[in-house]
Amino acid sequence: MRKRGPARLDGEGLWEYALRLLAGRAHSAGELREKLRRRAERLADVEATLARLKESGYLDDRKFAESYAVSRLENQRMGKARVLADLRQRRVAPALAERSVRKVYEDVNEEELIEDFLRRKYRLAPREGLFQEDKDLAAAYRRLARAGFASGNIVRVLKKFARNPELLDAFEPPEEGPEEEA
Secondary structure, eight states: OOOOOOOOBOHHHHHHHHHHHHHHSOOOHHHHHHHHHHHBSSHHHHHHHHHHHHHTTSOOHHHHHHHHHHHHHHHHOOOHHHHHHHHHHTTOOHHHHHHHHHHHHTTOOHHHHHHHHHHHHTTTSOGGGTBOSHHHHHHHHHHHHHTTOOHHHHHHHHHHHBSSGGGGGGTOOSOOOHHHHO
16 A cells, blocks of 8 residues: 655645644744645645735744844854854745844854853853863863854853863964854
């Protein structure tokens, strides 16, 4: 017996499916387009549904990108690069993603954000004994890089916590320009 995929939807079915998806969580237009394409009887219905959602105010990539960036900053305290990568993965246009992240992070001191991140992630360890082993320092560097923080800022903050801060001198990159920060 052959396994059947999900039922194909007409224009009205796509509309209802899109509303159910948006009721569950916010989506970018690109994400929603992909999901609707998988279920559409006709591809023309996908663009018509997306246009109707935009006209109705249910779909706005600018609002989505800004609220996503605010959420990642306030709730998870992530760095700009991570938020930007996540928005791109969610199929937000690169220029819009960059503008949104730049706007949300414009008054954020990244070094303070990194210190806050370290305090939360290592809250049970005493500050003096935080990075006694070189491998712990390297692991913290990798964790902060994955969280989207700039290398130069990571090194400056880790030097404050490290037992052997001179080990970080080899990691210190040249000064980062504005393009590399975002």
